[in-house]
Amino acid sequence: MFLAKVKGNVVSTQKNSHLTGHKLLLVRAVDTSGEFISKKDQIALDMIDSGIGDTVLVAKEGDAVQQILGHKKAPVNTVIIANVDDIDLP
Numbered sequence: 001m002f003l004a005k006v007k008g009n010v011v012s013t014q015k016n017s018h019l020t021g022h023k024l025l026l027v028r029a030v031d032t033s034g035e036f037i038s039k040k041d042q043i044a045l046d047m048i049d050s051g052i053g054d055t056v057l058v059a060k061e062g063d064a065v066q067q068i069l070g071h072k073k074a075p076v077n078t079v080i081i082a083n084v085d086d087i088d089l090p
Helices: 062-069
Strands: 002-010 023-029 042-046 055-060 078-083
Touching: 002 042, 023 078, 042 055, 055 062, 062 078
Parallel strands: 042 078
Antiparallel strands: 002 023, 002 055, 023 042, 055 078
């Protein structure tokens, strides 16, 4: 899992039938202070109605995605699982 910031929406005219009704977002990894730590964007399936600018927790594990979706038919391995409101470090 990693922290990320939502950078944009992915719009597609065609997608896998098992993804119909699901939103795809562009995310980029951030550190605990919200600074980007990568130059690569990733596409993640949004399960919690995140929006552009939100800091989110992303799971990048095929098995976790299968458990969340309840099936193995979608070609997905990256999913947004939580909006992060605050980070409190000791």
